[in-house]
Amino acid sequence: MNxxxxxxxxxxxxxxPDRALAAKMFAGQGLAGAPAEVPPTYFIYLRGETRGVNLFxxxxxxxxxxxxxxxxxxxxxxxxxxxxxxxxxRIAKLTEKQSKSGKLWFADIELEYRTLPQxxxxxxxxxxxxxxx
Amino acid sequence: xxxxxxxDVIFDEARPGASREQLALFSAGTEDPNLVHTDDAFAKRCGxxxxxxxxxxxxxxxGLLLAARFGARLKSLDVTFTAPVFVGDPLRLLAKxxxxxxxxxxxxxxxxxxGTQTARxxxxxxx
Numbered sequence: 001m002n003x004x005x006x007x008x009x010x011x012x013x014x015x016x017p018d019r020a021l022a023a024k025m026f027a028g029q030g031l032a033g034a035p036a037e038v039p040p041t042y043f044i045y046l047r048g049e050t051r052g053v054n055l056f057x058x059x060x061x062x063x064x065x066x067x068x069x070x071x072x073x074x075x076x077x078x079x080x081x082x083x084x085x086x087x088x089x090r091i092a093k094l095t096e097k098q099s100k101s102g103k104l105w106f107a108d109i110e111l112e113y114r115t116l117p118q119x120x121x122x123x124x125x126x127x128x129x130x131x132x133x
Numbered sequence: 134x135x136x137x138x139x140x141d142v143i144f145d146e147a148r149p150g151a152s153r154e155q156l157a158l159f160s161a162g163t164e165d166p167n168l169v170h171t172d173d174a175f176a177k178r179c180g181x182x183x184x185x186x187x188x189x190x191x192x193x194x195x196g197l198l199l200a201a202r203f204g205a206r207l208k209s210l211d212v213t214f215t216a217p218v219f220v221g222d223p224l225r226l227l228a229k230x231x232x233x234x235x236x237x238x239x240x241x242x243x244x245x246x247x248g249t250q251t252a253r254x255x256x257x258x259x260x
Contacts, residue, residue, distance in 0.1 A: 021162045028159025029193055030151065040196035040207065044189060046165045063167050064179045068188045070213040070254075073196070078205060 001105035001131055002060050006094045012086045013051040014116070017042055019081065038079050041071075043113050045089065045127045053089045059107055061131040069106065069128040077115065077122040084116045092126070103133035136233075143228035143239055144198050150221035151186050159190050186218040191243050191252045194226055199239070203258050208236060212254035218243075224251065236260060 022042055023034045045055065056063060079085060093108040106128055113123040137143075151159070156170045168175035169185050176184045192212045199207050218224065224243050231238040237258035243251045 021164070024158045024162030025193060026162075028151070028155045028157075028162055029190060029197070030149065030155060031197075037200075039193065040200045040210070041189065041193045044163050046163050046189075049166070050164065063169065064175070066167070068214060070211070071189060071192045072209065072211040073192075074209045075205075075207060 001094060001096070001107065002058065003094050003096070005058060005091050008058075008091045010048070010053045010089045012088045013048065013053065015043070015047060015051075015085045015087055015113075016083070017079065017081055017085075038081060040075065041073060043079070043085070043087075043111075043123055043125060045109055045111055045125060048087065048089055048111070051087075055089075055091075055107070055109060055129065059091070059094075059129075059131070061105075061107070061129060065132045067130040067132065069130045071128075072126040074124045075122070076124070077120050079113065079115060079122045083122075085122070086114045086116055086119060088112045088114075101132075105131040105133075107131070137230050137237055139230050139232055141230040143202060143230065144226065145228075146194075146198060146226045148194060148224045148226060150223045151190065153184065153220055156184060156186060156220055159187055159193075163187070163189060165189075181217060181219070184220045186220060186222065188212075188214040188218075188252070191218065191224070191226075194224075194243075195228070195241055195254065195256070198226065198228065199256050199258075206259040208257045208259050210254065210256045212241065212252050214252050216245075216249050216251045218245070218251045222251075228256070231255075233260075
């Protein structure tokens with residue numbers, strides 16, 4: 001794990017909710033039809049990977065040694081289908097622990113989603129990624 | 134809506150095991166390129182006997198069920214994944230009111246039929 005990246009803030013990127021992607025999430029959950037509203041957990045850190053926030057590469061977390069330990073969402077304002085959202089990702093905290101089966105590294109990543117043009121804070125997502133030694 | 138009190142069950146829902154096709158759709162929908170959800174050989178190299186269901190799918194189940202009940206009153210959702218869920222594993226999703234005050238605190242749990250807890254969490258609801 002590249003521990004020196006703690007505190008790194010990535011340049012913001014922009015997203016619009018995509019009905020086709022949301023419908024695939026829905027279908028993946030075994031639900032019929034298309035979501036009428038943007039699903040509450042539609043926004044997820046994974047969408048940053050093709051938009052310049054490649055956490056797995058930057059933090060040196062090979063996919064075959066990666067686990068996700070948890071997620072937190074806080075909603076402050078609604079996000080609609082037509083909203084454009086500015087996303088800022090920050091590597092909030094990196095920690096190393098020794099377990100019975102070897103070393104573990106934890107990366108807490110915080111993302112803020114602001115609707116444009118007012119840059120209203122709509123959502124904060126925190127995700128914890130684990131690298132197994 | 135009647136006033137909630139500690140111990141009230143918000144939902145107690147069974148979800149059938151997700152198929153491989155569903156896992157692939159969820160990965161596509163979340164732009165998740167990790168082969169551990171779609172490729173058995175890769176999952177085995179990672180130390181699992183088959184492909185894993187995405188942790189965020191459990192979060193998505195909780196999010197939708199809570200939003201259906203509370204709408205914009207849903208303030209936060211915090212989920213910790215405690216055990217892997219594999220393709221075809223059914224889940225029971227439970228939400229129960231823990232406390233009622235300035236906000237309503239709801240305890241969440243996901244478990245396999247054998248009782249193995251796969252996720253636990255807390256949601257908060259605006260009064």
